[in-house]
Amino acid sequence: MSSNSNNIDWSFYKKNGFTPLVNVSGTMTSIGASIMIKDAQKAMGSISPYFIKMHELQSKASMVISELTGAESGFITASAGAGITLSIAAVMTGKNPGLIERLPNTSGLKNEVVVQSGHLCNYGGTVDQAVRLSGAKVVSFGQSTQVQDHQLYDAINENTVAGLFVVSHHVVEYGQMSFDCFCKICQEKGVAVIVDAASEYDLRTFINNGADIVIYSSHKFLGGPTAGIVAGRSDLIQAGYMQNIGIGRVMKVGKESIYGAIAALQAWKVRDHTAIRNKETNALKLWERIATSFDGVQADVVDDSTHNPLSRLKISINKEIFKSSAASVAIALSLCKIPIIVRDHEIELGYFYLDPCNLADGHAELVSSNLKNVLQNALKKPLSEVNLDKHRNSSIQGYLDWK
Numbered sequence: 001m002s003s004n005s006n007n008i009d010w011s012f013y014k015k016n017g018f019t020p021l022v023n024v025s026g027t028m029t030s031i032g033a034s035i036m037i038k039d040a041q042k043a044m045g046s047i048s049p050y051f052i053k054m055h056e057l058q059s060k061a062s063m064v065i066s067e068l069t070g071a072e073s074g075f076i077t078a079s080a081g082a083g084i085t086l087s088i089a090a091v092m093t094g095k096n097p098g099l100i101e102r103l104p105n106t107s108g109l110k111n112e113v114v115v116q117s118g119h120l121c122n123y124g125g126t127v128d129q130a131v132r133l134s135g136a137k138v139v140s141f142g143q144s145t146q147v148q149d150h151q152l153y154d155a156i157n158e159n160t161v162a163g164l165f166v167v168s169h170h171v172v173e174y175g176q177m178s179f180d181c182f183c184k185i186c187q188e189k190g191v192a193v194i195v196d197a198a199s200e201y202d203l204r205t206f207i208n209n210g211a212d213i214v215i216y217s218s219h220k221f222l223g224g225p226t227a228g229i230v231a232g233r234s235d236l237i238q239a240g241y242m243q244n245i246g247i248g249r250v251m252k253v254g255k256e257s258i259y260g261a262i263a264a265l266q267a268w269k270v271r272d273h274t275a276i277r278n279k280e281t282n283a284l285k286l287w288e289r290i291a292t293s294f295d296g297v298q299a300d301v302v303d304d305s306t307h308n309p310l311s312r313l314k315i316s317i318n319k320e321i322f323k324s325s326a327a328s329v330a331i332a333l334s335l336c337k338i339p340i341i342v343r344d345h346e347i348e349l350g351y352f353y354l355d356p357c358n359l360a361d362g363h364a365e366l367v368s369s370n371l372k373n374v375l376q377n378a379l380k381k382p383l384s385e386v387n388l389d390k391h392r393n394s395s396i397q398g399y400l401d402w403k
């Protein structure tokens with residue numbers, strides 16, 4: 001069965017001079033997103049020698065997307081980020097080629113997109129820039145941790161073309177307007193509802209509950225190639241796909257990725273979700289046993305905040321007792337001979353997560369042996385303190401250091 005079960009040939013790294021990695025951070029673009037499932041790998045290779053009419057290939061994608069999401073239609077683009085830009089473009093231009101070619105100039109068009117403040121997050125790039133790339137304007141409403149209905153009513157005016165709703169662990173977790181409420185108000189005001197559900201496992205709920213367009217990533221939980229999946233109302237999907245004569249041209253996706261994404265969607269239907277969940281649970285138990293054998297280190301299994309069927313191990317470190325901080329342990333793990341990349345976006349709060357969603361064969365054991373070594377070494381000699389402000393800026397530094 002196409003599961004995440006995967007034998008890794010470690011010599012790949014050595015041959016190419018690349019740093020080997022074990023990923024327990026989730027699906028992160030900066031380290032290659034996910035382990036591609038075999039069906040998608042095969043599909044990509046199998047289509048590569050052929051010419052094919054892209055409209056036919058995208059029609060097939062549309063049928064499969066429709067089957068899995070319940071939406072009328074769909075298309076594949078370069079990424080979910082591109083999907084946001086193209087969806088906003090679609091609601092502004094419709095199927096008018098003149099308007100499509102004119103973007104990002106939106107003069108004379110409705111061009112305001114309402115988004116609650118707490119949803120303006122960063123997934124490697126920013127939601128707000130993905131909207132602005134189309135030429136549209138972001139109109140945020142509410143405060144980051146408190147949103148009330150009147151604020152959305154007040155934000156919507158005659159220039160409002162869409163409402164964007166972001167579903168993610170990156171958005172503020174409390175005080176937010178629910179999807180149902182957001183949808184109801186947008187519908188009442190005649191505003192199209194676009195949902196960024198890039199890393200959600202549930203392919204149906206948003207379409208079912210009134211979204212006009214929903215966007216998913218192919219390269220996250222689906223284990224497909226890097227691509228974006230856009231599903232929704234036929235007229236809007238067609239307008240979104242038509243952006244390929246305009247701003248969508250620089251977000252081009254090739255036949256290999258379209259066919260690979262189709263294969264990933266088809267595999268999702270028959271994936272043995274229970275077996276994968278069990279494998280993940282076993283990994284969490286293995287790591288939990290190691291972590292909790294150290295004084296001052298706590299391990300809790302935490303369910304995903306957006307209700308994906310995924311749990312992670314939260315490792316909290318009490319520096320008073322353990323003498324080394326969570327940040328220093330996370331960094332020590334990333335400096336192991338085979339670096340272990342943990343989920344550290346809340347590290348200043350004294351914890352990190354181990355995410356089991358992307359484990360190749362043997363990875364769970366590598367995580368536990370390295371975790372044990374790092375914690376034992378820290379016990380012998382406390383790890384040096386981490387400059388958290390420097391750490392916070394490290395993604396930028398990574399680019400500046402690149403040659």
Ligand SMILES: *Cc1c(COP(=O)(O)O)cnc(C)c1O
Pocket residue numbers: 029078079080081082123166167168196197198199216217218227228
């Ligand atoms: C990952 C993610 C994106 C970006 O997805 P890509 O397909 O990598 O462009 C956008 N929004 C959210 C909420 C995400 O989690």
